[in-house]
Amino acid sequence: MSGDKVTKALLFLSSLTILLLSAGIVLSLTGGAIPAFREYGFSFITSTVWNPTSGSEEYGALPFIAGTVITSLLALLLCIPMAFSTSLFIAEYFRGTRTAGILRSLVDMLAGIPSIVYGFWGFYALRPLLISTGLTDQGFGIFTASLVLAIMIVPYATSLSTEIIAMVPSELKEAAYSLGATRREVIFRVIIPSARSGIVASFILALGRALGETMAVTMLIGNANIIPKGLFSPGNTMASVIANQFGEADGLKLSALIAIGLLLFAITALVNAAGKFIIRRFA
Amino acid sequence: MDNLLIDNIRRRNRTNTRLKYIIIAGAVITVVPIFLIVGNLALKGYRQINLAFFTEPAPDTFQAMMAASSGEVIPGGIANGLTGSLLMVIIASLVSIPLGLMTGVYLYENGTKRYASFIRSLTEILQGVPSIILGIIAYLWVVRNITRGYSALAGSTALTIMMLPLIIRSTEETMKMIPVTIREAAFALGTPYYKMIIKVLIPVSFSGLATGVLLALSRILGETAPLMLTALGSPSVSLDVTRPVSAVPLLIWDFYNDPNMVNLVWSASLFLMVFVLSMNLLSRSIASKHKYI
Numbered sequence: 407m408s409g410d411k412v413t414k415a416l417l418f419l420s421s422l423t424i425l426l427l428s429a430g431i432v433l434s435l436t437g438g439a440i441p442a443f444r445e446y447g448f449s450f451i452t453s454t455v456w457n458p459t460s461g462s463e464e465y466g467a468l469p470f471i472a473g474t475v476i477t478s479l480l481a482l483l484l485c486i487p488m489a490f491s492t493s494l495f496i497a498e499y500f501r502g503t504r505t506a507g508i509l510r511s512l513v514d515m516l517a518g519i520p521s522i523v524y525g526f527w528g529f530y531a532l533r534p535l536l537i538s539t540g541l542t543d544q545g546f547g548i549f550t551a552s553l554v555l556a557i558m559i560v561p562y563a564t565s566l567s568t569e570i571i572a573m574v575p576s577e578l579k580e581a582a583y584s585l586g587a588t589r590r591e592v593i594f595r596v597i598i599p600s601a602r603s604g605i606v607a608s609f610i611l612a613l614g615r616a617l618g619e620t621m622a623v624t625m626l627i628g629n630a631n632i633i634p635k636g637l638f639s640p641g642n643t644m645a646s647v648i649a650n651q652f653g654e655a656d657g658l659k660l661s662a663l664i665a666i667g668l669l670l671f672a673i674t675a676l677v678n679a680a681g682k683f684i685i686r687r688f689a
Numbered sequence: 690m691d692n693l694l695i696d697n698i699r700r701r702n703r704t705n706t707r708l709k710y711i712i713i714a715g716a717v718i719t720v721v722p723i724f725l726i727v728g729n730l731a732l733k734g735y736r737q738i739n740l741a742f743f744t745e746p747a748p749d750t751f752q753a754m755m756a757a758s759s760g761e762v763i764p765g766g767i768a769n770g771l772t773g774s775l776l777m778v779i780i781a782s783l784v785s786i787p788l789g790l791m792t793g794v795y796l797y798e799n800g801t802k803r804y805a806s807f808i809r810s811l812t813e814i815l816q817g818v819p820s821i822i823l824g825i826i827a828y829l830w831v832v833r834n835i836t837r838g839y840s841a842l843a844g845s846t847a848l849t850i851m852m853l854p855l856i857i858r859s860t861e862e863t864m865k866m867i868p869v870t871i872r873e874a875a876f877a878l879g880t881p882y883y884k885m886i887i888k889v890l891i892p893v894s895f896s897g898l899a900t901g902v903l904l905a906l907s908r909i910l911g912e913t914a915p916l917m918l919t920a921l922g923s924p925s926v927s928l929d930v931t932r933p934v935s936a937v938p939l940l941i942w943d944f945y946n947d948p949n950m951v952n953l954v955w956s957a958s959l960f961l962m963v964f965v966l967s968m969n970l971l972s973r974s975i976a977s978k979h980k981y982i
Contacts, residue, residue: 424792
């Protein structure tokens with residue numbers, strides 16, 4: 407009997423590491439961010455100046471927050487039609503067929519490609535393509551980064567919404583068909599309304615992925631510490647500025663980068679929590 | 690009146706067909722990148738892949754420049770990256786697999802109790818934390834306080850924190866599928882708790898657990914960002930955990946930043962992608978073969 411207690415205690419102790427890790431992450435990030443917030447207060451979030459020159463050091467996170475939000479939302483926008491047609495292809499039009507299975511594995515493969523490979527491919531294959539369209543002469547910037555991000559998050563948006571669409575009761579669909587509805591009408595009037603919250607949740611979770619993506623974005627966004635002025639303007643995201651500048655940082659700059667990390671942590675945690683909440687509540 | 694009705698039906702049928710083609714086109718466009726990426730890397734990367742690619746460390750910029758200018762294959766390979774990746778992944782696995790298994794079993798056993806639900810939510814949050822932030826954490830904890838400098842240990846710490854939630858979640862999800870009767874049968878025979886876990890729960894769910902571990906490994910093998918802040922990279926093969934080491938993705942980053950080495954990036958990316966993807970596919974095929982548990 408006491409042996410059982412030892413086992414249970416061991417299991418309990420290992421679960422404690424999650425608690426310690428989570429607390430440690432929040433505490434360390436907050437502790438590291440304090441000097442930056444003490445120096446600049448709330449204006450750290452609203453200032454657009456990022457000047458690491460010693461003597462006239464000044465750090466504001468707004469350009470990176472803007473860059474992160476803009477690239478992620480644009481990526482989500484580009485991802486929605488892709489994920490949407492893929493889910494309907496797998497869970498409705500070609501449901502249960504071999505074609506659907508193959509498509510599903512291919513989409514899963516997209517999730518398996520490392521971020522740095524996406525970045526490299528975007529740089530050497532996609533960028534020249536964009537330049538040849540004449541829309542941009544450098545090929546770097548918000549749009550390029552968002553396009554690659556969109557491809558990267560498609561599997562995350564697809565897998566959940568496919569499941570939800572497949573779970574729509576066939577009685578509902580059959581009722582609509584028996585009234586003479588076409589498949590398109592069934593999709594828009596029956597399937598989407600009843601799977602709506604699940605689909606929304608899957609897009610929110612995909613957004614959470616996009617927010618924290620680092621390498622591919624760093625290699626494609628152009629790394630300019632400004633608020634992006636247009637679709638093809640260069641910029642920087644919270645993750646990419648950390649990746650670019652952490653190595654040579656110390657003192658106040660290091661603290662400013664950790665503070666950006668803390669903000670990124672908070673944003674992604676909130677977005678993920680919102681997605682999970684919607685799933686639990688409605689789906 | 691009849692004409693109106695027929696027109697209406699025709700129009701609805703037209704939009705119906707149109708949607709079908711839009712959906713098919715959208716799905717095809719979605720998977721085109723995978724062919725483009727694989728094809729591109731294979732075409733440009735295969736030339737550099739030879740025995741030396743796996744047994745020699747990365748060349749320096751001068752050697753690469755000389756080879757590139759005379760049109761030869763760049764000498765050297767990714768041996769320092771391979772050993773570094775292997776070292777860090779092994780350490781991360783040694784810590785996170787047992788710990789993750791135990792925590793997963795704990796969550797499974799304690800189901801909906803308040804503390805267990807709390808830990809489960811924390812695990813979900815931890816799983817969503819961007820990897821670069823785990824790099825900052827490992828920097829603050831290990832680089833600054835333990836190894837006093839960039840090190841393999843710091844890299845493994847970041848990878849461990851990444852792996853842990855993946856293992857915990859897959860363990861719990863797999864165990865949930867085990868019929869309760871199997872557990873009860875073990876208890877009815879008077880099996881001690883730890884024996885029930887080791888001899889019943891884990892063997893029965895083994896393929897699911899293996900899938901989870903392989904997926905987690907395929908995720909962390911391609912990670913670059915956290916390693917940039919922790920393991921830093923090293924030009925030679927090193928197995929000292931307190932010193933900086935390289936890793937395959939870190940080498941890709943170095944090659945990428947050096948115009949002379951572009952040819953090597955294609956090969957290193959090809960290798961990394963094939964390795965990670967086959968691990969990924971292997972885990973999925975295990976999962977689909979053992980669906981009955």
